Ligand code: ATP
């Protein structure tokens with residue numbers, strides 16, 4: 110049996126379940142269940158917080174998972190991206206208050222940047238030889254500059270409307286992300302076979318769409 114991790118409730122949940130359905134894998138409506146047996150496929154669906162999916166896949170609690178590439182890169186676990194899925198598109202960007210227009214990269218030196226993505230941000234700062242202070246917060250990062258907690262933020266952006274309503278603008282993009290399918294590195298031959306079967310179907314669904 111293939112154990113498939115899906116975000117429990119959030120931006121990726123609906124599209125992930127829809128994709129499974131298009132692959133002929135039924136997921137019965139379980140009210141708030143942690144796991145549920147799939148229909149028409151030898152699989153079990155585990156409903157988890159997206160942040161936990163890379164670790165569960167690394168540890169072999171789940172065999173594969175549907176998750177944002179941003180989370181995969183941030184968590185940096187021993188998993189493999191086996192397919193890009195084309196939904197959940199967003200950017201991880203540094204945003205600045207509107208009052209600080211057109212600064213040069215080096216002017217980020219000494220700034221305090223609030224983020225939920227310290228690993229990706231610190232790597233980028235290092236690559237660009239910028240010494241800034243990162244301040245890790247887990248949610249509502251966009252309000253940090255207004256309450257005086259930070260000079261800038263590094264957060265996910267899609268339409269930009271959240272930035273706009275917080276009087277911020279997108280300054281620099283660190284990463285373009287979309288939902289991906291990750292797999293553990295040590296699947297048994299039987300599970301590998303099920304994954305290959307699923308991948309074949311996902312690719313057929315993608316081909317039919319584009
Ligand atoms: P959870 O409760 O599972 O931890 P969450 O609040 O961390 O959920 P969501 O906001 O549901 O996460 O986002 C899940 C994923 O959707 C993100 O990691 C990202 O890959 C993708 N995504 C696409 N657009 C956006 C956006 N504008 N803001 C945030 N995430 C986005």
Ligand code: ZN
Nearest residue numbers: 158159160161
């Ligand atoms: Zn999350």
